[in-house]
Amino acid sequence: ILAANHHDPRQLLQILRQAQERAGHLPTALLERIASALTLPLAQVLATASFYSLLRTGPAPAYDILFADNITDRMQGGPALAAALCRALELAPGLPAGNGRVRVGTTSCTGLCDQGPALLVNQRPLTRMSAERVVPMADLIRRGVAVDDWPAEWFRIEPNLRRRDALLGAGLAPGEALAAALARSPGGLLAEIEASRLRGRGGAGYPTAAKWRACRAAPGEAHYVVCNADEGEPGTFKDRVLLSDFPQLVIDGMGIAAHAVGAHRGFIYLRGEYRHLLDPLEALLAERRRQGLLGTDILGRGFDFDIEIHLGAGAYVCGEESALLESLEGRPGRPRIRPPFPVSRGYRGQPTTVNNVETLALAGLVAIHGGEVFRAIGTAQSSGTKLLSVSGDVERPGIYEYPFGVTVAEVLADCGARATQAVQIAGAAGHCLAPAEFGRRIAFEDVPTGGSFMVFDERRDLFDVAHAFVDFFAHESCGFCTPCRVGTAVNRRLMDKIAAGRGVPADVAELAAMDRLLRSASHCGLGSTATLALTDIVDKFRPAFSRRLRTEDFVPAFDLDAALAPARQATGRDDRQAHFHPDPTPLPDE
Numbered sequence: 001i002l003a004a005n006h007h008d009p010r011q012l013l014q015i016l017r018q019a020q021e022r023a024g025h026l027p028t029a030l031l032e033r034i035a036s037a038l039t040l041p042l043a044q045v046l047a048t049a050s051f052y053s054l055l056r057t058g059p060a061p062a063y064d065i066l067f068a069d070n071i072t073d074r075m076q077g078g079p080a081l082a083a084a085l086c087r088a089l090e091l092a093p094g095l096p097a098g099n100g101r102v103r104v105g106t107t108s109c110t111g112l113c114d115q116g117p118a119l120l121v122n123q124r125p126l127t128r129m130s131a132e133r134v135v136p137m138a139d140l141i142r143r144g145v146a147v148d149d150w151p152a153e154w155f156r157i158e159p160n161l162r163r164r165d166a167l168l169g170a171g172l173a174p175g176e177a178l179a180a181a182l183a184r185s186p187g188g189l190l191a192e193i194e195a196s197r198l199r200g201r202g203g204a205g206y207p208t209a210a211k212w213r214a215c216r217a218a219p220g221e222a223h224y225v226v227c228n229a230d231e232g233e234p235g236t237f238k239d240r241v242l243l244s245d246f247p248q249l250v251i252d253g254m255g256i257a258a259h260a261v262g263a264h265r266g267f268i269y270l271r272g273e274y275r276h277l278l279d280p281l282e283a284l285l286a287e288r289r290r291q292g293l294l295g296t297d298i299l300g301r302g303f304d305f306d307i308e309i310h311l312g313a314g315a316y317v318c319g320e321e322s323a324l325l326e327s328l329e330g331r332p333g334r335p336r337i338r339p340p341f342p343v344s345r346g347y348r349g350q351p352t353t354v355n356n357v358e359t360l361a362l363a364g365l366v367a368i369h370g371g372e373v374f375r376a377i378g379t380a381q382s383s384g385t386k387l388l389s390v391s392g393d394v395e396r397p398g399i400y401e402y403p404f405g406v407t408v409a410e411v412l413a414d415c416g417a418r419a420t421q422a423v424q425i426a427g428a429a430g431h432c433l434a435p436a437e438f439g440r441r442i443a444f445e446d447v448p449t450g451g452s453f454m455v456f457d458e459r460r461d462l463f464d465v466a467h468a469f470v471d472f473f474a475h476e477s478c479g480f481c482t483p484c485r486v487g488t489a490v491n492r493r494l495m496d497k498i499a500a501g502r503g504v505p506a507d508v509a510e511l512a513a514m515d516r517l518l519r520s521a522s523h524c525g526l527g528s529t530a531t532l533a534l535t536d537i538v539d540k541f542r543p544a545f546s547r548r549l550r551t552e553d554f555v556p557a558f559d560l561d562a563a564l565a566p567a568r569q570a571t572g573r574d575d576r577q578a579h580f581h582p583d584p585t586p587l588p589d590e
C-alpha cells in the first residue's frame, strides 16, 4: 500500500483507507508503522485517523451495520428497523455485541434517500431495508455468512432517473464534449463559458468562468482540477447518479476544465459512502487511457491530463472546498483560513479549481453547443438546467432535471406529492418552504439549491425534522471554531430538552440567539448555514414548537431530582438545598 502511494505523506488518508480495508481496522501498532514509513509524527497520523467517521482505530466487529440517520430514512422507518434488528440479534444499539462480532449503529447520510431506509453493512450500501429482511439478516449474521454472500438484490442501487433535459438527455459519446473543447483555444473556451453564464451547481452559484480565469491567471508550478464529489448534504444524491450512469460527462468536464485553466492533473474526491463507485470509476479511467481520452496527447492534440480518485472517509465538512483540499493532502478536513482562495493557493499551494460534479458535466454542453445556446436555457441569472434529488413524501423519488425557473409546485406535481406541508430545499443547510411559497422558482435569484428537494406531507411533525437537522450539525461540526462547536451542541441540548417536554419559551429565544451567533461568527459555511432550516421551521411552523412548550419562565435542561436520586438513596438525605429555588417549606434545621 505504501509503495502504491509512493510513500507520499499527502496520500495518508488513502493509505489509511486501504490499510483498513485490508486489516479491518487501524490498531495503534499499524498506525505507528505507517507514521514511521512516511516519517510523520504519530500524532499527525492519529489526528487524521480519528477525524473521519469511517476510519476505525478500535477493533472492528465482523458485522458493522450503520443505519442512515437522515430525516427521510427516519421517516421511512429506519430507527424502528434498527431496533427490530437489535432485538433479533439480542444486542443493544450502538454497542458491539456477541464478543464484538456485531454492532448496529447510525451514520449521518448515505446518499440513498430515494431508496431508503438505507444502511451500510461493513461500508457496503444496502437499500430498501424492510421488516421482512430483519429475521433473514439476523440469521445470516448468526451463521457468520460473509456479506458478499448475502442476497445481491439487497445491495441493488437504482438510478431512479425521472426527468431528463438538456444534460441527461444529450446522449453524448465519450470524449465528444472534450473534443469540442480542445478544438478551441483555452481563451476561446473561457469566452464560451463566460457567455454561457454557467454557475457552480454546488449551491453557492459562483460564476465558473470567473473561477477558471482566476485559476489560469494565478502563477504556480502546476495547476490542478478537483472534482468535488463529496456529496454529503442530506437529501442530495444527484452526483451519485451522474457518477454511476453518466461518468463520461464528468470526466470530459474535468478535461475541459483542465484545458481552460492549464492543468495536467486532476482529482475526483469521492465521498467515502460512495466506495461502491470507486472500482467502476477506476475501470473507466483505465479504459479512457486505452482510448486516448486520458493521459498524454489526448485525441492527438498534444494535451496531457490524467485523473486520480481520492476516497473520503465520512466527514460532511469536506464538501467545503478548502477542507476538501486539506483532506486531499492527507490531513483532517478542517476548512482553511481564506484568503488565499484555492484558485491561487489550493492543492500543494498551487492554483486549483474545485468544481462540483454537475458543473463539470454541464461544461461539456457549453463546449459542444456554445455559450449562447446554453444561456438561452433557464432564467436571466440562472442559465442551463438543474438536477434535483427528490425524496420524502412523494410517489416517485429520484432525479429530475429541469431548466432553471421551474416552480416548486411544478416539481411537486411531477413527483407525485400530495398534501405537502413543507419542502426543504438545499438539504439540512437550506431553507424550509411553506405552501404559500410553492409558487417560487428554483433559480439563484429566487430559491437556490445544490439539488436537495425533501418533501414533508401533513402527517409529519416538523419539530422532528428540525431536530434531525440540529442533530446532524452537532455531529458534523469539525470543532475548529468555538461558535460552531459550542453553538451546534447548545442547539442540540435545547432541542433535546424541548423534545423531552421540558422546553419553555426562553429556550426558543435561546435558539434564535444561537442562530445569530452561528451566522455571524462561524469560520465556514457549515456553521453559518447550520440554523437556516431550524429558524425557518420556528418562524413558519410555530405550532410545531409551541405545542411542546411549558408556560414557565425557566425549566432546567435536566431533571436535577432524577440525577440526584441514587445519591439521595445511598445517603438517606433529601438534599433540597441542591435547588437554586428551593421548596419554601423550611428545612428542619432552619
Ligand code: SF4
Residues within 6 Å of the ligand: 317, 334, 335, 476, 477, 478, 479, 480, 481, 482, 484, 485, 522, 523, 524, 525, 526, 527, 528
Ligand atoms: Fe468547523 Fe463548524 Fe468552524 Fe466550519 S464553522 S470550521 S465546520 S467548527
